[in-house]
Amino acid sequence: MSFDDSSQLDASRVGSGGGRGRGIAVGGGLGGGLLLLIVGLLFGQDGIDAITGGDGQDTGPQTAVEQERAERCQTGEDANRYTDCRMIATAQSLDQFWEDYLPQATGEQYVMPGVELFEGQTNTGCGAASSAVGPFYCPADETAYLDVAFFDELQTQFGAEGGPLAEEYVLAHEFGHHIQNQIGTLGYAQQDPQGPESGAVRVELQADCLAGLWAGGAAGDTSGAVDLGDISQEELDQALDAASAIGDDRIQETTQGRVSPENFTHGASAQRQLWFYAGYRTGDLDACDTFSARDLNAPPAL
């Protein structure tokens, strides 16, 4: 059980690829002195080599995929059955939460990010990207991009248990980057891109914390069109397990057989869990201030 069955989905919230890019051409990856920033769930600058250029063309008002999805994804029951419908419901739940929470916490109005579910590869405002980079957020077009096939990889390749909140966490993390774009913390990732206490790691851990903030705030809130329902201990554990599965130390150990903190970009497994939980438990944006935290292993709010 996750979304309440009676939840009303708005399939038009989510596109199917091509996005709403603004035609920012990015040639030759990182070359040419162009600053290129995408922030993903998994990889640092290394992951960006999949981006080689792109024209950010919109694929049109409604594709066949979107039409089919609109027919299939209508209620909370559909969201609990189909992963893409779940992403629609999750995006709506995130909108509901941040629309309310952000002005209250910061005085800033929430601007809805785009959400594009793509297959294989897509054009974005940050250039062309393939699924190999994992889910990511492009600040140039303020859009979160995700290939739902990633959720299988999360289990098979990264060894996560899976589960509804684990999948929802992934999109909530990308929305976290969007919130950071709005409140002005996202840029630290680029200024200081690598290392165990780098700006990048602090940005990523803050995005995890913002994901937790949403989960804790949206759970049990029945006021909107979409109702996330209560979060069971099992679901919470699965989300924490997903956060742990994509920690830098875990990924490095698997892919290169050793851990090199000097190359950290997202934070260690334990840190990702802790910061998600800090947001979840406190419901307090201040608890997500990873930039003032002296010890990233010990969020002050916990």
Ligand SMILES: [Zn+2]
């Ligand atoms: Zn991220």
